[in-house]
Amino acid sequence: MAHVVLEAALVDAGLAGAVEVTSSGTGDWHVGNRMDRRAAATLTAAGYDASRHRARQFDPSSAQGIDLVLAMDGDNLADLGGVSPRVMLFRAFDPVGTGGDVPDPYYGGDAGFEEVLTMVERTSGTLVDLLSDALARSREGRR
Known part of the structure; x- marks a missing residue:
């Protein structure tokens, strides 16, 4: 969910070409699969496109x-x-709630996915603002 939301926020901020977002798990349980149907439904209902996301495993x-x-x-x-x-x-x-875990809604009900979406949206907004500022400072430093 965070990958889809953060990528969309970067597009909205005009930063899609400047920041690359990838997403992967630490385990190999779902490699190649689409995201959980409830996560996808929550994202779709909120106007996001969850169709392209596929699970990958992090490669150190x-x-x-x-x-x-x-x-x-x-x-x-x-x-x-x-x-x-x-x-x-x-x-x-x-x-x-800075610094806490993003709860895993997998074993709960639909409300857990909504809670995670809210958390991810506000955190992604902060990340995009920080990235935008950092990129602007970087451009200024090159002038």
Whole structure:
């Protein structure tokens, strides 16, 4: 969900060509599959296109050149330890409840997916603002 929302926010901000977003899990359980149908339905109802997303597994050897790796929870953060100097929790950028885990709604009801979408949207908004500012400063530094 976060990949789809963050990518859409970057497009809306005119930053799609300047920032690349990839998404992957730390395990191989769902590699190649579409996202959970409830996650896709929640995104679709909110106006997002979840149809292109496919599950992948994180490859530590591809971390070279990645500026920032965002983990959704503490377990993922531990699994990713050492793959990049910039590994952080996604919600480190959440203006509400900074630093907590993004709850996994998989074993709950539809309301959990709505809660995660709200969390991801506001956090993605903050990330896009920060990225926009950083890119503007970078452009200024090159002049």
